[in-house]
Amino acid sequence: MNRPAPLIAIEHVAKSHDGGRTFALRDVTLHVxxxxxxxxxxxxxxxxTTLMKCINRLVEPDSGSVHVDxxxxxxxxxxxxxxxxxxxxxxxxxxxxxxxxxNIGITPQLLGWSxxxxxxxxxxxLDLVExxxxxxxRIPAALSxxxxxxxxxxRAIAARPRIVLMDEPFGALDPLTRDTIGTAYRALHExxxxxxxxxxxxxxxxxxxxxxxxxMSAGHIVANDTPISLMGSIAAADTPPxxxxxxxxxxxxxxxxxxxxxxxxxxxxxxxx
Amino acid sequence: xxxxxxxxxxxxxxxLSRHVLxxxxxxxxxxxxxxPLAVFAARAPRLRAIALTMASVVQTIPGLxxxxxxxxxxxxxxxxxxxMFGFSLPALGFLPTVLAxxxxxxxxxxxxxxxxxxxxxxxxxxxxxAVGMTPRQRLWRVEVPLAAxxxxxxxxxxxxxxxxxxxxxxxxxQTSLGNYIFSGLQTENWVFVLFGCAAAAALALLVDQLLxxxxxxxxxxxxxxxxxxxxxxxxxxxxxxxxxxxxxxSYRIGAKNFSEQFILAELMTQQLExxxxxxxxxxxxxxxxxFRALANSDIDVYVDYSGTLWTNVMDRRDVPPxxxxxxxxxxxxxxxxxxxxxxSLGFENAYALAMRRGRARELGINTIEDLARHASRLTFxxxxxxxxRPEWAALRQAYGLEFAIQxxxxxxxxxxxxxxxxxxVITAFSSDGRIAAQDLVVLADPKSAIPSYDALVLxxxxxxxxxxxxxxxxxxxxxxSVERMREANLMVDRDIDKKSPKEAAQFLAKSLGLSGN
Numbered sequence: 001m002n003r004p005a006p007l008i009a010i011e012h013v014a015k016s017h018d019g020g021r022t023f024a025l026r027d028v029t030l031h032v033x034x035x036x037x038x039x040x041x042x043x044x045x046x047x048x049t050t051l052m053k054c055i056n057r058l059v060e061p062d063s064g065s066v067h068v069d070x071x072x073x074x075x076x077x078x079x080x081x082x083x084x085x086x087x088x089x090x091x092x093x094x095x096x097x098x099x100x101x102x103n104i105g106i107t108p109q110l111l112g113w114s115x116x117x118x119x120x121x122x123x124x125x126l127d128l129v130e131x132x133x134x135x136x137x138r139i140p141a142a143l144s145x146x147x148x149x150x151x152x153x154x155r156a157i158a159a160r161p162r163i164v165l166m167d168e169p170f171g172a173l174d175p176l177t178r179d180t181i182g183t184a185y186r187a188l189h190e191x192x193x194x195x196x197x198x199x200x201x202x203x204x205x206x207x208x209x210x211x212x213x214x215x216m217s218a219g220h221i222v223a224n225d226t227p228i229s230l231m232g233s234i235a236a237a238d239t240p241p242x243x244x245x246x247x248x249x250x251x252x253x254x255x256x257x258x259x260x261x262x263x264x265x266x267x268x269x270x271x272x273x
Numbered sequence: 274x275x276x277x278x279x280x281x282x283x284x285x286x287x288x289l290s291r292h293v294l295x296x297x298x299x300x301x302x303x304x305x306x307x308x309p310l311a312v313f314a315a316r317a318p319r320l321r322a323i324a325l326t327m328a329s330v331v332q333t334i335p336g337l338x339x340x341x342x343x344x345x346x347x348x349x350x351x352x353x354x355x356x357m358f359g360f361s362l363p364a365l366g367f368l369p370t371v372l373a374x375x376x377x378x379x380x381x382x383x384x385x386x387x388x389x390x391x392x393x394x395x396x397x398x399x400x401x402x403a404v405g406m407t408p409r410q411r412l413w414r415v416e417v418p419l420a421a422x423x424x425x426x427x428x429x430x431x432x433x434x435x436x437x438x439x440x441x442x443x444x445x446x447q448t449s450l451g452n453y454i455f456s457g458l459q460t461e462n463w464v465f466v467l468f469g470c471a472a473a474a475a476l477a478l479l480v481d482q483l484l485x486x487x488x489x490x491x492x493x494x495x496x497x498x499x500x501x502x503x504x505x506x507x508x509x510x511x512x513x514x515x516x517x518x519x520x521x522x523s524y525r526i527g528a529k530n531f532s533e534q535f536i537l538a539e540l541m542t543q544q545l546e547x548x549x550x551x552x553x554x555x556x557x558x559x560x561x562x563x564f565r566a567l568a569n570s571d572i573d574v575y576v577d578y579s580g581t582l583w584t585n586v587m588d589r590r591d592v593p594p595x596x597x598x599x600x601x602x603x604x605x606x607x608x609x610x611x612x613x614x615x616x617s618l619g620f621e622n623a624y625a626l627a628m629r630r631g632r633a634r635e636l637g638i639n640t641i642e643d644l645a646r647h648a649s650r651l652t653f654x655x656x657x658x659x660x661x662r663p664e665w666a667a668l669r670q671a672y673g674l675e676f677a678i679q680x681x682x683x684x685x686x687x688x689x690x691x692x693x694x695x696x697x698v699i700t701a702f703s704s705d706g707r708i709a710a711q712d713l714v715v716l717a718d719p720k721s722a723i724p725s726y727d728a729l730v731l732x733x734x735x736x737x738x739x740x741x742x743x744x745x746x747x748x749x750x751x752x753x754s755v756e757r758m759r760e761a762n763l764m765v766d767r768d769i770d771k772k773s774p775k776e777a778a779q780f781l782a783k784s785l786g787l788s789g790n
Binding site: 056058078079080081082083084087089090091093094095096097106107110111139155 | 396397399400401402403404405406407410414415418419494
């Protein structure tokens with residue numbers, strides 16, 4: 001198969017935070033094709049966030065290389081690189097002293113867009129993330145968690161990046177909001193033809209939203225495939241047990257929920273008799 | 274009472290102006306040093322530790338000592354710049370005070386700015402990086418606004434400290450609201466002391482409130498409040514500085530820290546102002562600082578005493594006759610320091626031994642020689658330093674004085690002790706008004722063991738050839754008798770019907786037939 005060059009190419013990357021005693025990443029290679037929604041899963045400390053931060057140089061690898069769109073990121077000016085890549089934070093990370101509009105418009109402003117352009121783009125984005133225009137002058141603290149995360153998404157895509165990185169974007173939200181925003185973001189990903197890398201430790205999110213799932217463990221990638229293939233491999237003999245356990249979890253929970261619902265339905269049915 | 278308040282109000286514009294200028298300058302220096310330092314230190318843990326430790330050490334030095342330490346330091350630097358670049362720095366007054374106050378202001382600003390920067394959620398800092406801010410953009414757009422409220426609290430603390438500590442600047446010759454306190458303490462004018470304290474406290478409260486407004490503005494992101502706070506501060510500072518805009522005073526008159534010096538400085542001021550000259554007073558100078566200030570032309574004129582110059586400046590231990598001593602002093606000061614001795618005012622303020630008139634008559638004591646014969650049965654009351662001074666060594670050697678008991682007192686209590694008879698002999702200053710008031714007799718010194726302490730008018734090198742200055746002060750030379758001076762000193766020192774140094778100076782001038790007052 002003659003595949004196009006990957007938009008993000010991570011090759012043999014290693015990273016230690018303590019001068020080589022322990023490694024957050026060990027010889028990791030990962031390619032992300034343009035248009036892919038990739039979810040990185042794994043236990044805490046598996047190296048997911050570190051790996052993702054290598055893409056926009058929030059983390060500098062000790063060895064190996066990272067290419068974005070064919071160019072080695074280590075040769076690019078870090079602020080310039082980051083302005084071309086959207087980023088949604090764990091714990092939201094909005095600037096508390098700036099209004100919603102200022103938060104959304106920050107990267108365009110850093111890129112030197114004209115104020116009318118920034119204003120028009122902010123308006124467009126508020127519509128896109130389904131927030132009322134009247135919110136533009138509010139400060140983040142005056143918004144609910146879900147609304148704040150919508151603003152964070154708008155900020156990430158404000159300067160029309162091709163790539164969006166998301167670090168546990170929905171972790172702080174209640175389940176209902178999390179579902180709504182996750183679905184809404186997936187729609188945006190399609191509509192804007194984005195390439196998304198999302199770190200999560202929620203397998204359900206990964207399965208429901210992503211095209212590919214990368215499973216990490218102790219600084220290694222232990223699996224990297226589509227959700228369907230991965231789910232199918234749970235019982236396979238060559239699947240590492242920690243991967244199998246991780247993958248089996250949503251399925252097991254879904255089965256337990258359906259079991260409870262069946263029992264409840266029966267119980268309610270009887271009480272009406 | 275009302276008159277004293279009126280006296281206090283009269284000098285308020287000048288004192289307040291200088292106080293405000295001093296504090297505003299020191300705070301501005303402090304802010305512009307501490308904030309950048311905090312930004313650097315926040316990124317370098319080692320620098321942070323060093324900076325905080327040094328600022329804390331400075332804070333432990335008593336304010337007065339810190340001010341005093343800058344004096345020799347600046348004097349040294351001044352000698353250096355003079356030899357290298359041909360200009361000298363003023364070692365007294367504004368410069369050392371501003372430097373000391375700036376150092377004092379550093380710690381609270383530095384500590385709070387560092388706390389403010391450290392308190393920013395790391396996720397916000399990472400967000401700033403991730404949206405593509407350069408380190409400089411991150412500093413100005415994110416870190417500075419987020420650390421501002423905490424940093425402002427530090428600036429408020431620094432402002433209050435600075436305004437309070439600036440009152441100490443009087444002792445190194447910088448006029449401030451502290452002049453009320455220092456001169457009030459010396460002349461026991463409690464109205465002045467209270468007035469100075471109240472004025473400094475009111476100023477500190479006002480500035481604190483305005484900075485608080487800016488702080489609240491920074492917290493609530495209210496540009497209106499921030500702007501209002503800055504505007505009122507700027508306006509207030511501007512208004513306070515108006516009295517200073519009338520040009521620099523032409524003559525700076527120094528005074529040490531006791532009543533007689535305040536009176537003489539007033540007298541010289543009145544003489545100069547009668548000639549149409551403008552003047553400025555630098556009062557409350559330490560004894561050691563005063564001469565150096567004059568030699569450095571930081572002050573233009575003051576009165577010092579021949580014995581003090583002889584031992585402290587010339588480092589001599591012998592005791593020549595009065596005329597020879599003044600001649601040698603005049604020659605030495607001119608040759609070594611370029612200082613002009615205009616002449617003696619006519620009285621002496623020497624150490625003297627004094628007894629109650631009745632007691633002296635009863636024992637038949639007129640001179641120290643007579644005293645020596647009775648000393649073994651008498652109690653000697655001294656001030657706190659006399660027994661360690663060369664005068665005491667000279668007296669003992671010349672007359673073989675051995676007292677039964679020796680007791681040391683602060684001056685006020687020493688005079689009380691002779692009054693109630695608990696001591697028989699005291700060390701008095703010969704021009705002290707209390708000698709007359711308590712009917713004491715000063716014992717003669719036939720062997721001239723105690724050096725003479727003639728009051729000499731000294732003029733700085735810069736003003737050495739100033740005929741207006743000399744012309745205004747020459748009429749005082751040789752005119753003030755010790756009785757007159759005692760009378761004037763007593764007016765200020767006494768508890769009942771207390772006068773200000775200014776009134777005492779007017780009394781002196783009138784009794785000399787000098788001015789139309």
